[in-house]
Amino acid sequence: MNMFYCNNNQTHKILDIYEADWIDIFAEEKISTKRLLNKFISGFQLLWYWFDSRIWAVIPEAPSLTLGIIVYSLLLILWYLSILIMVMVIMGENPSFFGFNLASIFPDLPDLLSKFGNALGRLNLWISISIILSFIKIDKVIDLAHIVKLYLGVNQKSLSLKSKVRERIIYLLEDVLKDYENVTVVAHSFGVTIATDILADYYSLKPIKYITLGGQLRVLGYKNQWLQKEIKKLIENDSLLTWINYYSSDDWLGGDSWSKQDFNSKKFTSKPIELKFDRLERLLGKTHLHYLYYPIWAGALM
Template identity: 30%
Template sequence: MSDSDREPVARKRRAIILIPGLKREERFVRRDILINNLETVERHPVSRVGEVVVEGEAGLRLSFEPLRSAESQGGHAESASDCLDVFEAYWADMIPEQTELPPWAKLFKGLELVGYWVFSLRTWRAFFSSLVSGSFLIAFGLIMGGLTLVVWYLLLAVLVGQAVAPGGAVPDNLQNVPLMADMIALFGQATGWLASHAWWAVLPFVLTLLQVDAIVLLARFIKDYFENQEDENGVGLRDRLRKRIATTLRAVMAADYDEVVIVAHSFGTVVATDILADWPHRADFKRLTLVSLGSPITVLRYRSSWLEAERKRMLKHEGLDRWVDFFSPSDWLCGEVTGHRGRYGEGMSRRLSFEAPWPQKLSGRTHLLYYRDPRVLECLVAPLSGLEASATAEPA
């Protein structure tokens, strides 16, 4: 049979929309990291073609390269899409930077944060649930996170106490207010006693190693997102973030792609669940695949009643037929999405084991290894038929 007698192979177009996790970075940083690693997949090789713009959303186009076995027969790479466009639903600029507050404001804000996470029955329910389910690393992560917040707050209290009332010295303008003066004097004496211990000088160094600033920022942002804290215009954080992500999703979904894969990492899985559970365009689900990487929903669902409701709604969703959930016991920031395996089957729930030293696991850096795990990457570039076939071949 000559080349002219062969049936033409229809072009297929696939889009990937990456929803990154909770980390303040420049736009396209995570997208480019993902693309750099997609180019290392050997079974389905891809190469960059150039930029592509869809309804104002900028992405990068990858082209599938035929394998030699297929090329020698004059065909295309088996069942592969001819092009793959990668977009990023960017929202990292909505994560606020650390702001300088007056000493007392710092103290009360910190106390509110510690109370929300540490002295909450919901948090302790998540802890005991992790123990019962055998997710000991997640339970360890919750304990370490809580202790870090408490120690951070004590250090903050010492700094405020020594700045406002060093050694119990009451400011002149408050000396004539008996009750207030006594309380400030007691506070200054207590924090001065803590600061006088030699081991206290080591704490800032230890907290730096534990990346306490990142933990505090993450804890504060999640709290504000769950509570839908309003900005100066009176619009809630959750509402603004949903609108930002949904704008990118609508633009790409409206294009003529044969397949659309939403790749959500870390807290991005919470945002994706929040949006897709209420997605009004039902026809989009026919060509949609959701891939979640290192989701914290299994823990955070205890802290937010509306997130738990959205999770249940997603699992009952009749339109979303393909949801692949990657998780790793080496990652104490995530866990298997609760109820996912029962809804989508063993093959769609995929457990990964990262080869990483203990310091990297304890510091949480394994949470970023999904971007270069070969099983994740091959899932993203493999033909959709291959994904569905592997649903019974690769159980967790």
């Protein structure tokens, strides 16, 4: 429970805050905890998913995200290259790495791949790249990209994981709605996608207010058209009283900059906020996280 003070009349209100955590549901799906062979396979699927995509079409509409998209795409490529180097080195020691004896088909290939992998790994440039990847905690970036891919997917595993997330959040939401007349759902980053997906199909006798911080609905909507439909359904949902979206042009990892005209609804308001950080801090996500500490949106909870 947190207490906030209203500046307009010097009175105070007490807000009960409930956190809906969902990240642990994907704990067993993290690529960073998998064996090298699984990283090799899942990494290729991840590259294919994000690069075989309409997501690049969003750049003209969201120029503030351009550098973030390009840099993190490059990091994804470099991470997978590091996996390839390790695979090549290991194949020299274990030609049956992929489950069959490669040397029986191409006798000299495992040794050649191993030498090539070792040569790449010893390059000063690659050593520097490895240090950079370690500094920015690339495993967390890859895990998050994989989690987003899983949630947005339509295969059986994705639907199962999505169902678990929905069940947990709806359980908490219904529990809160039983005891409170005024309920506001606040979502940040990829949580905006999850909350929008859930609220679009959720109907309540009590009105729900919605606040979004640094979401990526515009970007991910290009990749998955079903998400665009969910956004429209949410706007048309009678249970939704208001939706206030906060974004910043200084946020290189999110920040949907929609206007009322995009939704043609009086329920929706989009408000820019200023989050001043240098370029490195923006790339490292400090701007993106700072929404949570920016006080202006807290006033909308009063």
